[in-house]
Amino acid sequence: MATDNTEAKLDSRAPSGPVETSWERHKRDARLVSPANKRKFTIIVVGTGLAGGSAAASLAELGYNVVNLCIQDSPRRAHSVAAQGGINAAKNYPNDGDSVFRLFYDTVKGGDFRAREANVYRLAQESVNIIDQCVAQGVPFAREYGGMLANRSFGGAQVSRTFYARGQTGQQLLLGAYGSLMRQVHAGGVKMFPRREMLDLVVIDGRARGVVCRNLVTGALERYAGDAVLLCTGGYSTVFFLSTNAVNSNATAAWRCYKRGAYFANPCFTQIHPTCIPRVGEQQSKLTLMSESLRNDGRVWVPKAAGDKRLPGQIAESERDYFLERMYPAFGNLVPRDIASRAAKLVCDEGRGVGSGLAVYLDFSDAVKRLGKETIADRYGNLFEMYREITNHDPYETPMQIYPAPHYTMGGLWVDYNLMSTIPGLHVLGEANFSDHGANRLGASALMQGLCDGYFVIPHTLGHYLAGGGLVSVSTDHAAFAEAETRVKEQVGKLLAIGGRKSVREFHYQLGTLLWDRVGMARNATGLRGAIEKIRAMRDEFWNNVRVPGSGEDFNKELEMAGRVADYFELGELMCRDALEREESCGCHFREEYRTEEGECKRDDERFSFVSAWEYAGRTGDARLHREPLEFDTVHLATRQYK
Amino acid sequence: MSTRNGLRSYSLKIWRQAGPDKPGNLVDYAVSGIHPDMSFLEMLDQLNQDIVCAGGEPVAFDSDCREGICGTCGIVIDGRPHGPLVNVTACNLRMREFPDGAAIVAEPFRAKAFPIVKDLVIDRSALDRVIQHGGYVSINVGSAAEANQMPIPKDIAEQAMDSAACIGCGACVASCPNASASLFVGAKIRQMMLLPQGKAERTRRVLEMVQQMDAEGFGDCSNHGECEAACPKAITLENIATMRREYVRAALKSGC
Ligand SMILES: Cc1cc2nc3c(=O)[nH]c(=O)nc-3n(C[C@H](O)[C@H](O)[C@H](O)COP(=O)(O)OP(=O)(O)OC[C@H]3O[C@@H](n4cnc5c(N)ncnc54)[C@H](O)[C@@H]3O)c2cc1C
Ligand code: SF4
Ligand code: FES
DSSP, X not given: OOOOTTSGGGOOOOOOSOGGGHHHHHHHHSOOOOHHHHTTXXXXXXXXXXXXXXXXXXXXXXXXXXXXXXXXXXXXXXXXGXXXXXXXXXXXXXXXXXXXXXXXXXXXXXXXXXXXXXXXXXXXXXXXXXXXXXXXXXXXXXXXXXXXXXXBOOTTOSSOOEEOSTTOHHHHHHHHHHHHHHHHHHHTSEEEEOSEEEEEEEEETTEEEEEEEEETTTOOEEEEEXXXXXXXXXXXXXXXSSSSSOTTOOSHHHHHHHHTTOOEEOTTXXXXXXXXXXXXXXXXXXXXXXXXXXXXXXXXXXXXXXTOOSOGGGSOGGGEEOHHHHHOTTTGGGSOHHHHHHHHHHHHHTTOOOTTSSOEEEEXXXXXXXXXXXXXXXXXXXXXXXXXHHHSOOTTTSOEEEEEEEEEEXXXXXXXXXXXXXXXXXXXOGGGBOOSSTTSXXXXXXXXXXXXXXXXXXXXXXXXXXXXXXXXXXXXXXXXHHHHHHHHHHHHXXXXXXXXXXXXHHHHHHHHHHHHHHHTSOBOHHHHHHHHHHHHHHHHHHHHHEEOOSOSSSOOHHHHHHHHXXXXXXXXXXXXXXXXXXXXXXXXXXXXXXXXXXXXXXXXXXXXXXXXXXXXXXXXXXXXXXXXXXXXXXXOOOOOOOO | OOOOOOOEEEEEEEEEESSTTSOEEEEEEEEEEEOTTSBHHHHHHHHHHHHHHTTOXXXXXXXXXXXXXXXXXXXXXXXXXXXXXXXXXXXXXXXXXXXXXXXXXXXXXXXXXXXXXXXXXXXXXXXXXXXXXXXXXXXOTTOOOOXXXXXXXXXXXXXXXXXXXXXXXXXXXXXXXTOBOHHHHHHXXXXXXXXXXXXXXXXHHHHHHHHHHHHTTOBOOOSOOHHHHHXXXXXXXXXXXHHHHHHHHHHHHHTO
């Protein structure tokens, strides 16, 4: 296959040479902006999650003017707040053999060799500083009796390197970043604009110079100009309708940037999380995750016999199949997410699912016997409580029922080592970019990535960009702002004028169900081709038959959703195209045609050891594929083994 | 899930208000086809579907995580912020708590410092401004010391976490006859007071936060205790007591 990496645009800018020193060398060579000049630059940060909040606070602290846009009513509510389980760091506090190299190694292997080595190494290196930073902010991480930080283990790792704050790690990390952000707001370095949705990017002379937003309260379109734009808008698992993401998570900001020239990478890689509470009815709006840390002590099983409908307590030990322990003895219940999810699907496909048939048991009875109820309550109390609240069943008494659900999008805008997209000046941080996780994200590494990007990477790489010069001053009067605003206005007007018969939600449900079916836990060429046809037909119907009530000059949730779903139709199609193109199985991308005899993923490194980066070319069907080849100099390509 | 009782119907009274300066009133609605495992917000989603399909304007309400952690949702349900259950947010409240055919009243959180945006949506930015006045540790990025150099006993970390669990939903304010934000502010003061990291700014923090709380139009606390009962995260009155002690200490120390 021809690779067109000759293009300057897709230069990863990852330093060559030993990966251990790449970041130091890169920082050493980076250009600097002098303190007196920093205040002359205005940086637009979109999003206030771990990535956006930490970046906005860090940059303001350095002296830049920061404009921070937030879709929620307060930055403290950004989606990162929902993360439960924990954040990884190579501190080796438990003395169980962890190191920067091992965290790096586990992450590259866990991602099934589809991540960029230099990025992952940097992530592992900075992980150590992240914990120091958060502790200094007053994040109340779990502690041992002696006062030292506590750790636990997570899927895909044989060491305990995960730091946590009860089951509310994301909340506490976000509140730490939010505190730093509020401090900068007070000091005047950050101007915060809540309830704003970015709807377009403004590109002037080939560089990202501003955004157009909708004020979600008044409906007014607003223009913001700056010297660089940082997109920190998170993931888009809500494309599947049901997912673990917050209901306002979306792809719109990233998608509109894609339409302005930013390449979209690896759209077919979506992490399906194995331990979610199964869905119950059609009207359900989201799926709730049960932290992966539960698999430390919970054992996953189904009945050996298909169609066994007895209550769990009536099924004898000998009639149970602890399938993860059976299939993957070395890691057991702690196999990575893609593997655990696929195994659960497999046993349910065999007719051995419990409950509705689309669920497996996560059983704590052994752990309660071994450790006592108190220890279990100490470790997982609030998760058990949450489960009981939702299902009306008590996990101390009866096993939890769990099933995989869309959770995290590894796809996102393509970025180089400096976190810059193919549009100069547009930097993309956190879940919104594609980097670091490859084809499968290991648990507790997204929080790490978001904070690494915001606290430790962008302060250096953005300075390098700004100091490179050539930035003429622009104002919001520039014609490009008017053009972008017109585009947004036209779309809003169009959506409101259709006056059809189906609600936005019905379309979203229909699209999401199709995507879950065809490009969810498993995919094949026939299914993907069919899905593309169907999505196109649905999209045509959407633009002719959607009903968006109310006006554009008002608080209008349906209108917000309509814009996001319109983008999901286009993104959904690209996800299918990308999946179709990748004729191999890797990580979360399981193409049924490419599997080993044992039914595991079969990578094709000869042909597919690359990042796919899609360039917009009018309609989604015409999008152009570029390839960034991946080299594995330090961790040698190998088949993933968790047996 | 095994609860497979039939679907339910409810009659609702919902506060409708077009904007901050517009008049508002309770409007009657009926919903049916409600599964008992659905959340209160999913029930409202369904109502909104019905309204949209009938050509009307859906009820505006706020939510995001829908799992009780972001603090975005918050509706006064039958007179109680977040509804009838203890320690449960509106998004985590299930319809099985309401018998089939029940009449339910839904209104926005009300407080002078929380203007209504539309229907059930309110503006809680006052809480952010209170935090801006010192509700953090002033530490620059990149200059932190090795984390384990500062041991913190487990029970202290746990107590700090109890306070840090506040989701900033504002139910405490809405439930308080004086619309006081003392539980919210007290929780942040206590978290920071307990941890060694928070010590340096201890005096300044409490004085400034309390001052800003007053400036935002929150009322004084007169020990009703309604806040504790309404809080979905079990933040206790102990936090208010701590704040008071901290305030007195700080006032004496700073001589004001
Ligand atoms: C239930 C759950 C549990 C998780 N648990 C863990 C865990 O234990 N460990 C771990 O490492 N990871 C976990 N993750 C993943 C992790 O939380 C996320 O990947 C990470 O927080 C993303 O951070 P972010 O800053 O990139 O994006 P987000 O926190 O999603 O922030 C993006 C922000 O941008 C806003 N935004 C979006 N579009 C626009 C727009 N157009 N205009 C303006 N603003 C916009 C969003 O509303 C949001 O506030 C979990 C995820 C979920 C859903
Ligand atoms: S103290 Fe409780 S009620 Fe008040 S804002 Fe915090 S979580 Fe909500
Ligand atoms: S929607 Fe997040 S707490 Fe209810």
